[in-house]
Amino acid sequence: MQPYSVCCIGLGAMGWGIAKNLALRQSSEINIASVGVWNRTPCVAQEHAKAFGTRYVDTLTEAAAADVIVTCLPTSLEVADIASTMRPHLRTGSLWIDCTSGEPEMTGQISKLLSEAGVDMVDSPVSGGPEGSLAGNLTAMVGGASFARAQPFISMFANRKIVHCGGIGSGNAVKAANNCLNAAHLVLAGEALLALAKFGVQPEVALEAINTSSGRSLQTEVRIPTEVLSRRFDYGFKIELMLKDVNTAVRSLKMQDDRDSLIHAMRRVLEASTEEQGLGADYTCVVKTLENRAGVELHPGVAPAFQA
Secondary structure: OOEEEEEEEOOOOOHHHHHHHHHHOOOOOOEEEEEEEEOOOHHHHHHHHHHHOOEEOOOHHHHOOOOEEEEOOOOHHHHHHHHHHHHHHOOOOOEEEEOOOOOHHHHHHHHHHHHHOOOEEEEOOEEOHHHHHHHOOOEEEEEOOOHHHHHHHHOOOOOOEEEEEEOOOHHHHHHHHHHHHHHHHHHHHHHHHHHHHHHOOOHHHHHHHHOOOOOOOHHHHHHHHHHHOOOOOOOOOEHHHHHHHHHHHHHHOOOOOOOOOHHHHHHHHHHHHHHHHOOOOEHHHHHHHHHHHHOOOOOOOOOOOOOO
């Protein structure tokens, strides 16, 4: 079985776990001989190498020597910049797996740039959060003609589900739409629970009913109990990145975004919350913005007495 060298670029909330699982998991399909790690903050890559036995990579030129390159960066702009820097040093026949939640059109441009250097690319944004990333329990939404070639590597960190969505950029398109639904569910659930709290219904009581009924979602079943009612607000996904994905969906998919659109209303709430809570706030902090508007906080066992 051919041994492959892999280099992971970007060790943030999701990239950290992706690189870990590529290094530590066993596969009957592929033989990964080594996993290098590069991060714009070198000490992060050094820490990863110490924790998981990966190999610290000092420069992007060194990273370009790998058979398989995995990027997980904040936006497609960073991916494009790194791809441009690495292009003269890339190996012909290598594979680039981009796990960034990026722009479909820009991903297509990056793919063309890499193709000219003899490199195959797929976009493979993932869903499942930082804990899912550490456990390798992610869903991957993959775009590109090299899906079959990339799948064995993706399966090392996305063992929940891998879906081939279509041509290059289609994975990013599906991920953007997914995060529109994610944010919309959270905003609607937050508003509903706040209205119920004002009526005198405790939020955990309301959720007990909702979560065995037709209105349930991941947000009501997991995110609100774990992050909001606990007052933790620390899922690990920044509100600025959620807003970025919603904007990607509106711009790239031409989602309806007029005043009659739910997407428009949700987007405005996210924008207001980003200004109020700060760019680095967790995306679940959007409920704090709703609480401030309502004059009520969602705490277990507490609801104002209803005034008829």
